[in-house]
Amino acid sequence: MSYFDAASAAPLHPVARQALLASLDEGWADPSRLYREGRRARMLLDAAREATAEAVGCRPDELVFTPSGTRAVHTGVAGALAGRRRIGNHLIVSSVEHSSVLHSADMFEAGGGSVTQVPVLRTGAVTVESYEEALRPDTALACLQSANHEVGTEQPVAAVAEACRAAGVPLLVDAAQSLGWGPVEGGWSVLTGSAHKWGGPSGVGVLVVRKGVRFAAQGPVDERESGRAAGFENLPAIVAAAASLRAVRAEAAQEAERLRELTERIRARVPQLVPDVEVVGDPDRRLPGIVTFSCLYVDGEALLHALDQEGFSVSSGSSCTSSTLTPSHVLRAMGVLTEGNVRVSLPAGVAEEDVERFLSVLPRTVAGVREKLGAPAPTTVVRAEELVVDALGKRCPIPVIELAKVIGDVPVGGTVRVLSDDEAARLDIPAWCEMREQEYVGEEPADRGSAYVVRRLS
Amino acid sequence: MSYFDAASAAPLHPVARQALLASLDEGWADPSRLYREGRRARMLLDAAREATAEAVGCRPDELVFTPSGTRAVHTGVAGALAGRRRIGNHLIVSSVEHSSVLHSADMFEAGGGSVTQVPVLRTGAVTVESYEEALRPDTALACLQSANHEVGTEQPVAAVAEACRAAGVPLLVDAAQSLGWGPVEGGWSVLTGSAHKWGGPSGVGVLVVRKGVRFAAQGPVDERESGRAAGFENLPAIVAAAASLRAVRAEAAQEAERLRELTERIRARVPQLVPDVEVVGDPDRRLPGIVTFSCLYVDGEALLHALDQEGFSVSSGSSCTSSTLTPSHVLRAMGVLTEGNVRVSLPAGVAEEDVERFLSVLPRTVAGVREKLGAPAPTTVVRAEELVVDALGKRCPIPVIELAKVIGDVPVGGTVRVLSDDEAARLDIPAWCEMREQEYVGEEPADRGSAYVVRRLS
Incomplete structure (x- = not known):
């Protein structure tokens, strides 16, 4: 069996496994207690925080452990927005962020906030200019991933951070995909990560808030992790996460x-x-x-x-x-x-x-x-210069298959109308035209779904 | 070394340790994925949910795993309150709940909600009558722990649940301290627990919401755990938690x-x-x-x-x-x-x-x-019938020590005035009087702190 989905979750690194086993024995107690087992747990927690902070490139007191990367993002976005509520109510995200960022943005918007989604190039990268254009006097926070989780494209984080700094806006970087490879460059303000992406165990995320960044943790008060991650610390897993990060960084x-x-x-x-x-x-x-x-x-x-x-x-x-x-x-x-x-x-x-x-x-x-x-034949011929393909009720990739089957049946200059009510067709028919060097004329409303019109060029 | 703080955290049960090790190998992948490792993870998660639900006494689809008992309470209280927002804005809690419940109540109050804290008897138990009195037409939720975490007192949960049911109000039970001993009796609506209290690992809580209870999860949308616990499932720990619960229940x-x-x-x-x-x-x-x-x-x-x-x-x-x-x-x-x-x-x-x-x-x-x-001598004698003890700036237990030292120096019927600015004195001087069968006359304002007046009875 070959597991090729490390961007979802990585198997536990052998070093993490060792650290987890050792800290199951040494680190199960409450680190806030004064007795021996509690002090030992506290020492393990402090050491894990220092090691992780060093790998991230921050001060230990800027870093807290959360129950997951998703929770780190949720807490980070909400806390940074609330901390700058008096400055404004505008949030910038890229259109290719992880769902945890986009869902945080949705919630902010549902609560009356305003959100700008910055578009990306065909490579999946944002441009610094598009962030510069999106920045406003009332921008409370901008978010940009260090690298994309679906296509691997690295983002120009350092340059965007510089643009944000010039505008006095903090930048939150979701570094879940890249933290195992190295620290995030540039002057970011808030950073999040997820241990099980770097060979650590599940159940551990990191949230870093630079000193001086206004931050107001939301949710009920809790004294643990500087008030930024409620609940009993998941200590053996935290120790394993820190050990794993050191190990993967060394390699x-x-x-x-x-x-x-x-x-x-x-x-x-x-x-x-x-x-x-x-x-x-x-x-x-x-x-x-x-x-x-x-x-x-x-x-x-x-x-x-x-x-x-x-x-x-x-x-x-x-x-x-x-x-x-x-x-x-x-x-x-x-x-x-x-x-x-x-x-x-x-x-x-x-x-x-x-x-x-x-x-x-x-x-x-x-x-x-x-x-x-397979590929069904076109169902209706209207006239020689135009073929209509009825792909209604059929899902991706059938509409594109049917289009491809008939494009040779119209003369060069003729058109094919694909009737489809599948959401993916709206994306995939233009993409097919680009790959096949045919002309995508456009989308027209139809009784059901839409008609996608393609002109044969060659 | 004798560890006598199991109510904070228990060392990992041997069965939990075994299950954790096994599922580190089998359960690290994303259970929402379609491939082999994902399906294996999904099977482990489903089995853990079924086993835990059986031990709790609920349906598997009523139970989700959260990152901690505290998070289960935060999510449970917020979700139940939001689900009944149209019914009202009133929350009932006992005055001896865990801080996660009380802090949730504080947040609700800060957001405009109204909270009733039900008092307890000297044993630490609430009475059913006090919950009945607290219930109002606009009560959205009532909370009561199954047993107290500091003194061990069991609460009359079944009877309070019945009173709530009669009023059409859901009852949330924080069962963190008792779940290892047995299921919670009675018709509760929402239940929370914490695995590391029953010998499971840290990083796992449970939240049960009975079918038919109105519940609206707060925070950004996330598809995992029925939308009630965002973030990648902490699967090996969940498997270990379920195994541990079965094991401790058997014993x-x-x-x-x-x-x-x-x-x-x-x-x-x-x-x-x-x-x-x-x-x-x-x-x-x-x-x-x-x-x-x-x-x-x-x-x-x-x-x-x-x-x-x-x-x-x-x-x-x-x-x-x-x-x-x-x-x-x-x-x-x-x-x-x-x-x-x-x-x-x-x-x-x-x-x-x-x-x-x-x-x-x-x-x-x-x-x-x-x-x-030791015990310092009284600093000022005003007149024979009354001694003044100046314990200003001194902290618990010094004010009570000084009181005890001088009570014999006034005649029966005479009084001692203890000047103190320590918060604990307000509680401990009356408690001392009750233990010592002396009369606690009352508290009077003073230039700094308060004067606590005690009359010698014997």
Whole structure:
């Protein structure tokens, strides 16, 4: 079995496992107590905080441990916004943030706040200029991830932090995907992370608030973790998280180089091995272990199952693999193909032969899924210069498959109208046109769903 | 070393440790993923939920895992209040709830809600009548612990639940202290618990919301745990928590009997062995492992340190052992002595000889602390019938020590005025009078602090 979904969760690092076992014996007591077991727990907690702060690049008293990366984001965003309530009620986020940031923004908006979503380039990166444009006198907080969790693209955090600093606005950086690789550069104000992304146990996040940043923790008062993370400290897991961060950092430079070579191999060879594939994300400014691509005419869920049967665990941003039946907001914001989407995120220590086996298995797996889906013939011919494809009630990737089947049946200059009520078609038909160098004329309202009009150029 | 603070945290149960180790290997992946590791994690999570629900006495889909007992309470109180916002804005809590409940109530009050704190008897128990009196047409929620964490007194939960049901008000039960001993009886609506109180790991709480109870989770949207506990599930710890709960329940009946005998021994013998001691809490309706007493003329922190040096880890509700320098709100609400307070909470499996050794060590330990504190002479004699003791600037237990030293110096019928600016004196001087059968005349304002007037009766 090859586990290629390290961006979701990584197996426990051996060092973390050792630390966890040791601190189960030494660190179960309440660190606020005065007796022996309590003092021992306090020492372990202090040491874990110091080690983690050193790895993050902050003072120990700026860092608290939260129950997860998501809770760190929720607390960080809410606390920073509340701390600057008197300055204003405006929040800036990128359109490709983790759902924990976007849901925090939704809640802020529902409570009367105003939110600007900064768009991204087709690579998934924001530009500094777009943050500069979004900054307003009433901006209370800006958020930007260090690197994207779905496509691996690194964001220009240091430059955006500088723009925010110039405007007197704190920047919160969700560093969940990058903290295992190194500290976040630049003058950020608030930072969040998640231990189980760096080989630590689940149940531990970190929230760093720089001295001098106005911060008002929300929720009921609680004395633990400087009042910023209520509840009994999850101590053995915190100790394991700190140990793991040190361990992965010690190996980071070497392992980054190795994984970068492996993901580069996937980036280069997948388009050679599999027809009609779009590799997405920035080819250079990216995390070492993540590579994402989308396959035309493929159902993401079917592909995941087929790869699982071949022994590969990957994730997907396709609409059919989400409970909401909408494609990943990241791929949508980038404007790239969402159907047949596969994210490969390699865990540290992955074997080269597993990657090679993946590359050898992928072509026939994709071909098998495509074959099973087949492609029904167009149902109605209106006139020679225009074909209408009725794909109503059919879900991704069927509308694009039907479009592709008939585009050769109209003369160059003729059009195909695809009728579809599937949300993904709105993204994937233009993306197909871009890949196939056909003209996407536009979307028109229809009795049910929409009509997507494509002109044959070649 | 004898650890007698199980009500704070219990060492990991051997069964929990085994389950944790096994699930570190099997349960680190994201249970929402479709591939092998994800499905395995999902199965472990489902099994843990079923086992825990069975032990709690609820349906699996009524129970979610939270990052701690405190978070379960915060989420439970906020969600239940928000779910009934249209019914009213009134919350009932007992005055001896855990701080997580009281702080939730504070936040609700700060946001415009109205809170009734139900008083307790000198045993620490509420009465059903006092809850009936507190219930109003606009009551959104009532909260009552199953048993008190500081004195072990069990609350009449089933009867209060019945009163709430009759009024159409949901009852939230904080069952943190009792869940390891058995399910909570009666028709409660919401229930919370904490795994590290029953020998499970830290990092796991439970929140149960009965079907049909209106509940609106607060905070940013998150799809995990039915939207009631944001963030990646702390799966290995959840599995260990469930295993531990099953294990301690299997041993509960027998162990309860054994611990009850040991705490009964402490309750009976401490007053014989140590002069001027008040054992607090209900002598019968109480948890098996908790016994709490207060020693006159003793500094709680000094006693804790002295016991720690003798190898005993206990906690205290005395003012000098808290960071806020105020005595435990529980002891205060009960109206009992707060100085020299010791809570012994025996862990399951405690050895009888450790308890015997505690009883043999306690008398000389208390005597040693009392001797070190000494007792300064009264500083001012005003007239024969009244002595004034100036204890300004002196902290618990000095004001009571000075009072006791001079009460014999006034004739029967004469009075002693104790000048004190220590918060604990307001509680401990009346408590001393009750123990010593002297008349507590009352408190009078003074230039600094207050004057506490005591009349000698015998």
